[in-house]
Amino acid sequence: MSESRFIKKVYQLLLTQHGHQSWWPANSKFEVMVGAILTQNTAWTNVEKAIHNLISAGMLDAHSIAKAKQEKVATLIKPSGYFNVKTKRLQKFCEWFVIRGGHKRLRYWSTKKLREELLEVYGVGYETADDILLYAFLRPIFVIDAYTRRIFSRLGYIEGNVPYDVVRLDFESKLSTNAKLYAEYHALIVQHGKHVCKPKPNCDACSLNSICKFN
DNA sequence: ACCCAGGGTCATA
DNA sequence: TATGACCATGGG
Numbered sequence: 001m002s003e004s005r006f007i008k009k010v011y012q013l014l015l016t017q018h019g020h021q022s023w024w025p026a027n028s029k030f031e032v033m034v035g036a037i038l039t040q041n042t043a044w045t046n047v048e049k050a051i052h053n054l055i056s057a058g059m060l061d062a063h064s065i066a067k068a069k070q071e072k073v074a075t076l077i078k079p080s081g082y083f084n085v086k087t088k089r090l091q092k093f094c095e096w097f098v099i100r101g102g103h104k105r106l107r108y109w110s111t112k113k114l115r116e117e118l119l120e121v122y123g124v125g126y127e128t129a130d131d132i133l134l135y136a137f138l139r140p141i142f143v144i145d146a147y148t149r150r151i152f153s154r155l156g157y158i159e160g161n162v163p164y165d166v167v168r169l170d171f172e173s174k175l176s177t178n179a180k181l182y183a184e185y186h187a188l189i190v191q192h193g194k195h196v197c198k199p200k201p202n203c204d205a206c207s208l209n210s211i212c213k214f215n
Numbered sequence: 216a217c218c219c220a221g222g223g224t225c226a227t228a
Numbered sequence: 229t230a231t232g233a234c235c236a237t238g239g240g
Contacts, residue, residue, distance in 0.1 A: 024221095040222040046238060047221085081237040085223080125223045145221055161230090190221055199219070 004174040006157065009211055011181075014188040017196075017207035021187035024135035029103050031060060036131035037089050037123060038080040050080035062102065066094035089123025096121045103136070111139045126164040134186070140179040142171040143186045147193030154197060156213030 001009070026032045031051065038047045053076040054060045065073060074087045096117070100106055106114060111133065118129035126144070133139040144167045152158045158167060175181060196202045209215055 036221085039220090041220065042222085042236090043220040043238070045220090049238090079237060081220090082222095082235045083237080085235055089223085123223065127222060131221080143221090147221070163229095186221090193221080 003157075006211065007171060007174045010152075010155070010208060011175075011185050011188070013207045013211070014192055015184070018188055018191045021184060021191055023183055023187035023190075024131075026135075028060075029136045030062065030097075032136040033093070033097070033132050034060065034065075034090065036128045036135075037093060038077060038086060040082070040086070040128065042081045046080045050077040053077065053079070062094040062097045065090055066098055085123070092122040093124060107137065111137075111141065114139070115141070126168075130168070134179060134183055138179045138183075140172070140177045140182055142168050142175070142182045144168050144171070145186075145190070147189050147197070148186075151189060151193060151197045151208075154201065154214070155208060155211065 024032050024035070026035055034054070035047055035051060038050050051060070054065075057076055059065060059068065059073075059076065068091075070087055070091070073090060074083045077083050077086055077090070080086060097106075100117075109117075114137065115129055115133055118124050118132060119126070124132075130141045130143045133141045134143055144164055149158065149160070149167070153160060158170075172182075175185075192208075196206050203209065206212075
C-alpha cells in the first residue's frame with residue numbers, strides 16, 4: 001500500500017484500539033503552553049503536580065510568572081524536574097508571550113511567523129513549539145516526539161536519525177491538512193507509546209501487528 | 216538499584 | 229552536521 005494509506009491505516013487502528021483521546025489535558029490555552037514546556041523529557045504525572053502548585057499559588061498566568069522571583073517559580077515547579085532550567089524557560093517564554101500581547105494578539109499571526117518566533121524563545125525547541133501551535137493555537141502542525149519515532153521505527157516506516165522537520169513534513173504531506181486530525185493522531189500515538197509500544201514492547205497487545213513490516 | 220518519562224541547550228570537532 | 233554532557237523529579 002502507499003505510504004499515505006499506511007499512515008492513515010495506522011491512525012484507524014490506533015483509534016479502534018484506544019478510542020477518542022480528547023487532548024490536550026488542560027483548562028486553558030495558557031495551561032497548554034506551560035505544560036508543553038514542563039513536560040520536556042518528564043513524566044506527565046510530575047507536570048500535573050507542578051501545574052497544580054502554580055494554580056494554588058494563583059500564578060498560572062504569564063504576567064505573574066514573568067515578574068516573579070526565580071526562586072519562587074523554581075519552588076512551585078520543582079516536581080516537574082530540571083526546575084532551574086525550566087524556570088528560566090518558563091520565564092523567557094512568558095516574557096515573550098506578554099510582549100506579543102498574549103493569545104488575543106498571537107491568534108492572528110500566520111502559522112509560519114508564529115513558529116519562527118516560538119523557536120527563537122529560549123527553551124522552546126521543535127516539539128514544544130509544535131505542541132503549542134497544535135494544541136493552543138489549533139494550527140495544522142503534526143507533532144513529532146520520541147513515541148512517534150519509536151512506534152514508526154518499529155513498524156519499519158522511518159529510520160532513527162531523520163531530522164525533525166523532515167519527519168514532520170512527511171507526515172503532513174500524507175494526511176489532509178487538518179488540525180483536529182493531527183491533534184487526535186498525536187494523542188493516540190502517546191497513548192500507544194505509554195501503554196503498548198514501550199521500551200520493552202508489548203507486541204501481543206498491539207493492534208498494529210497486521211501492518212508491521214517486520215511480521 | 217536501575218530504568219524511564221509527552222526535550223533543549225551548549226561546547227566541541 | 230552531529231555527537232555528548234548536562235539538567236532533576238518521581239513512579240515502576
